[in-house]
Amino acid sequence: MIFSTLVFLFLFLPPVLLASFLFKKEAQNVFLLLASLFFYAWGEGALVLVLLASALLNHLFGLAIHAGRSPGRRKTALVAALVFNLGLLATFKYAAFFAANLNPLLRAIGCPLLKIGRWPLPLGISFFTFMAIAYLVEVYNRSSPVEKNFLHTALFITFFPTVLAGPINRYSKLKRQMTERQTTPELLAAGIRRFIIGLGKKALLADTLAKSADQIFAIPVSGLTAGLSWLGVVCYTLQIYLDFSGYSDMAIGLGQMFGFQFMENFNYPYLSRSIKDFWSRWHISLSTWLRDFLFLPLAYAISRRIPGDRLLGIKAESWCYYPAMFLTMVLCGLWHGPAWAFVLWGGYHGAFLMLERHALARPLKRLWPPLQHAYSLLVVSCGWVLFRAADLGQAAGFWRAMFGFGRGRGGNPAFYLDKKLLFFLALGVLAATPLAARAGCRCQKFIAAADAAWRAWLAAAFRVFSTLALLAILVASSMALAMATFNPFIYFRF
Amino acid sequence: MLRATNSSIRRVWQLLFNFKKNDGLPLLFLLLIFLPLANQVFQFVQPYPLDEKRRLAEKPVFDSRHPFAYAQSYEDYYNDHFTFRTRLVYWNSLLTYKVFRASARDNVVIGKKDWLFLGNVNPYTDEIDYYRNLRPFTMDELQYWRVLLEQRRNWLKRRGIHYIFTIAPNKSTIYPEFMPKAVVKIASRSRQDQLIDYLKKNSTLTVLDLRPALLAAKKDKLVYHKTDSHWNDLGGYVAYSEIIKNLGRYYGVVQPRPFDRYQITKTGPVSGDLSSLLSLPDIFWENQWQLESKTPLQARVLPADYPEQRNRFVTISVHTCASGALPAALMVHDSFAHQMKQFLSEDFSKIVYVWDWSLGFYEKIIKKENIKIVIDEMVEYSLLARFPSNPRKLRR
Numbered sequence: 025m026i027f028s029t030l031v032f033l034f035l036f037l038p039p040v041l042l043a044s045f046l047f048k049k050e051a052q053n054v055f056l057l058l059a060s061l062f063f064y065a066w067g068e069g070a071l072v073l074v075l076l077a078s079a080l081l082n083h084l085f086g087l088a089i090h091a092g093r094s095p096g097r098r099k100t101a102l103v104a105a106l107v108f109n110l111g112l113l114a115t116f117k118y119a120a121f122f123a124a125n126l127n128p129l130l131r132a133i134g135c136p137l138l139k140i141g142r143w144p145l146p147l148g149i150s151f152f153t154f155m156a157i158a159y160l161v162e163v164y165n166r167s168s169p170v171e172k173n174f175l176h177t178a179l180f181i182t183f184f185p186t187v188l189a190g191p192i193n194r195y196s197k198l199k200r201q202m203t204e205r206q207t208t209p210e211l212l213a214a215g216i217r218r219f220i221i222g223l224g225k226k227a228l229l230a231d232t233l234a235k236s237a238d239q240i241f242a243i244p245v246s247g248l249t250a251g252l253s254w255l256g257v258v259c260y261t262l263q264i265y266l267d268f269s270g271y272s273d274m275a276i277g278l279g280q281m282f283g284f285q286f287m288e289n290f291n292y293p294y295l296s297r298s299i300k301d302f303w304s305r306w307h308i309s310l311s312t313w314l315r316d317f318l319f320l321p322l323a324y325a326i327s328r329r330i331p332g333d334r335l336l337g338i339k340a341e342s343w344c345y346y347p348a349m350f351l352t353m354v355l356c357g358l359w360h361g362p363a364w365a366f367v368l369w370g371g372y373h374g375a376f377l378m379l380e381r382h383a384l385a386r387p388l389k390r391l392w393p394p395l396q397h398a399y400s401l402l403v404v405s406c407g408w409v410l411f412r413a414a415d416l417g418q419a420a421g422f423w424r425a426m427f428g429f430g431r432g433r434g435g436n437p438a439f440y441l442d443k444k445l446l447f448f449l450a451l452g453v454l455a456a457t458p459l460a461a462r463a464g465c466r467c468q469k470f471i472a473a474a475d476a477a478w479r480a481w482l483a484a485a486f487r488v489f490s491t492l493a494l495l496a497i498l499v500a501s502s503m504a505l506a507m508a509t510f511n512p513f514i515y516f517r518f
Numbered sequence: 519m520l521r522a523t524n525s526s527i528r529r530v531w532q533l534l535f536n537f538k539k540n541d542g543l544p545l546l547f548l549l550l551i552f553l554p555l556a557n558q559v560f561q562f563v564q565p566y567p568l569d570e571k572r573r574l575a576e577k578p579v580f581d582s583r584h585p586f587a588y589a590q591s592y593e594d595y596y597n598d599h600f601t602f603r604t605r606l607v608y609w610n611s612l613l614t615y616k617v618f619r620a621s622a623r624d625n626v627v628i629g630k631k632d633w634l635f636l637g638n639v640n641p642y643t644d645e646i647d648y649y650r651n652l653r654p655f656t657m658d659e660l661q662y663w664r665v666l667l668e669q670r671r672n673w674l675k676r677r678g679i680h681y682i683f684t685i686a687p688n689k690s691t692i693y694p695e696f697m698p699k700a701v702v703k704i705a706s707r708s709r710q711d712q713l714i715d716y717l718k719k720n721s722t723l724t725v726l727d728l729r730p731a732l733l734a735a736k737k738d739k740l741v742y743h744k745t746d747s748h749w750n751d752l753g754g755y756v757a758y759s760e761i762i763k764n765l766g767r768y769y770g771v772v773q774p775r776p777f778d779r780y781q782i783t784k785t786g787p788v789s790g791d792l793s794s795l796l797s798l799p800d801i802f803w804e805n806q807w808q809l810e811s812k813t814p815l816q817a818r819v820l821p822a823d824y825p826e827q828r829n830r831f832v833t834i835s836v837h838t839c840a841s842g843a844l845p846a847a848l849m850v851h852d853s854f855a856h857q858m859k860q861f862l863s864e865d866f867s868k869i870v871y872v873w874d875w876s877l878g879f880y881e882k883i884i885k886k887e888n889i890k891i892v893i894d895e896m897v898e899y900s901l902l903a904r905f906p907s908n909p910r911k912l913r914r
Binding site for chain 2: 033213216235441447502507511
């Protein structure tokens with residue numbers, strides 16, 4: 025089940041939300057676990073058993089790591105846990121990709137080919153597996169206490185707001201919330217506000233921009249002009265942010281409705297001034313996970329093998345940073361999907377991160393800040409072409425067209441850029457920047473500074489206006505969701 | 519137990535009714551998201567009538583042997599029967615039109631003066647891409663069409679049967695002045711232009727081109743509907759006249775029935791297929807011109823039973839007319855032929871209509887009904903993606 029569907033919004037959420045208020049903490053946990061399993065089984069069917077197995081085994085691995093009497097045993101338990109989790113990911117997500125890439129090699133050396141059937145992919149496996157790994161490594165590092173109550177571990181891994189698309193929470197931050205959280209009227213309202221904003225971002229903005237992006241990306245590259253390709257890239261750049269950050273907003277909002285405080289996932293990434301800055305603002309729960317559980321251990325492992333401060337005249341620090349960073353970003357790309365385009369996308373970002381540390385470090389610092397923003401936005405947008413294109417040929421064709429080397433006749437951007445798209449692009453830009461939030465703060469400051477006689481009236485008017493605006497977004501989003509189910513035919517027979 | 523219930527209710531009350539702290543948002547949110555469930559039970563708001571021209575999903579029956587299959591089926595059912603669905607769809611379309619003067623759906627384009635045009639319905643139906651001449655025919659494709667049509671013509675000719683291939687022009691071909699300003703042509707020649715030119719140079723076969731007659735007729739009267747993708751009765755009459763004029767060259771006795779034999783009447787407000795696709799039949803409507811014969815029609819519809827009819831994509835009807843001067847004919851057509859039928863049926867002793875978008879070849883009907891004239895008709899935008907095929911017998 026996806027949040028932005030009629031079934032979730034009007035069939036699943038109302039009874040679950042209302043019923044959860046009736047229960048006290050532990051009973052509410054049991055109820056939320058059952059609701060989460062139902063939520064997952066609704067969309068994924070029998071694959072809910074994979075999710076349950078992951079929760080159960082990771083709970084047991086956590087206990088085993090904690091109970092290990094010697095460092096060796098603890099390490100053995102951790103390695104077994106990592107093998108299980110990465111094996112799960114490799115089996116369901118990457119097996120076919122690896123086989124398809126290994127088979128030509130095996131054929132060349134005369135070995136029998138790998139025959140792997142199409143495994144169904146349990147939705148969200150990358151997210152819940154990474155959450156489980158973070159929990160186990162934190163238990164191993166003793167930075168998180170072990171969870172002895174299976175109900176809590178299971179709820180952490182299967183909880184419906186986060187199971188499909190994160191944020192990739194850390195159990196160390198949620199453990200206390202399992203027993204001590206409190207749903208207050210303020211937190212409930214904040215959660216609903218966040219959920220509606222996220223729904224609006226997804227259903228109203230991202231889905232509308234997606235239509236235009238899809239239309240332009242469907243044009244054969246030979247038909248592209250510079251204007252068209254840029255319009256397609258701008259639409260997709262906004263779409264992917266609004267889609268993902270909208271989903272995260274909905275997840276965080278749902279968490280708040282049930283009293284949980286999840287980690288933030290986005291911090292206006294398109295306002296970044298460098299790619300390094302971008303990765304501290306984009307999919308924060310993933311980038312911090314990669315930093316803590318991949319980059320730092322890799323860099324540390326390399327540093328231990330370098331004697332002294334320098335090797336071959338290069339600083340030891342550089343020997344650690346560059347390979348660790350590049351490998352982390354390549355794996356980050358692979359995490360997004362089993363395709364070379366994603367691997368390249370990761371490598372592309374890794375290359376810019378390395379450049380920014382070395383060759384681009386000084387020129388970038390000296391650059392006028394708006395140009396720093398422009399540089400970052402340009403690199404990120406060009407990277408999204410790799411992410412969106414069907415294959416490398418299309419990506420190359422798009423880049424060619426973007427930089428004026430396309431000789432297409434796909435038409436004028438005005439054909440796609442009508443009033444409606446312009447409006448949604450403007451709203452998309454507004455949603456990708458803190459302008460609206462700042463305007464809200466300004467309003468509140470203005471009200472606070474107003475004459476005492478007016479202050480209460482203005483504050484009430486502001487609250488009524490913002491509540492009505494949110495409800496309008498909810499109704500408009502429902503209209504968009506209903507529209508997606510409307511599928512009329514010209515003739516009845518077809 | 520009672521105490522626990524009381525404390526739960528108090529908790530819910532505090533969460534929802536503490537307006538000072540929550541601005542009333544949780545209560546309003548819950549009311550809104552509970553509304554469809556409540557309406558499903560109490561039915562206080564009736565659905566807005568929208569005809570989707572498809573069978574909506576039926577409520578699934580839970581089968582304990584396949585419990586997980588139920589979820590998807592139920593979601594399909596819920597999506598089709600969600601209580602406020604049609605109202606929300608209508609509001610969405612209306613708001614998009616009123617605010618942006620734009621269509622909420624890709625398959626309809628709103629042109630100048632609120633003329634509606636077909637947009638991207640499916641790969642076979644994309645009048646906008648066709649209008650823009652975005653994808654010209656390749657030489658291979660032109661050759662494919664030549665071979666296909668020549669094989670039909672030759673096979674029929676050997677059996678003494680006359681063959682006509684005609685193309686119903688797109689609405690945007692006859693009324694380009696109402697296309698939206700942003701929809702501009704990428705190239706000047708359409709696929710129909712290409713096909714006609716190619717056949718002129720490389721074949722003795724000709725396409726019956728209806729465009730000149732329709733372009734001339736539109737100066738006097740509207741020949742296409744404003745809110746529908748098809749031509750109207752007048753357009754149908756013009757196309758009929760062109761077909762009969764063409765046949766007149768071979769069957770000298772026949773002339774199109776004169777226009778003054780028909781009475782032109784203006785019907786009340788009617789909304790076309792494009793208004794329904796847009797879900798705004800009350801906004802986009804028009805008074806339509808209808809042609810009615812001043813004298814009683816002679817043609818009668820006979821019951822038709824052909825195995826082909828069991829295919830849900832093919833509809834067959836047989837019309838006979840004792841006073842018809844022309845021999846038995848077969849017309850394989852798409853939806854554009856409907857406006858021609860009342861005229862055509864009067865001129866043939868028998869005419870079999872086969873509504874088949876894929877423009878199949880019906881040898882059995884030709885033999886059984888002793889057909890002497892075969893007319894293939896298809897709409898212009900079908901040239902974009904439809905490539906009919908001939909039975910193996912014809913390809914030899």
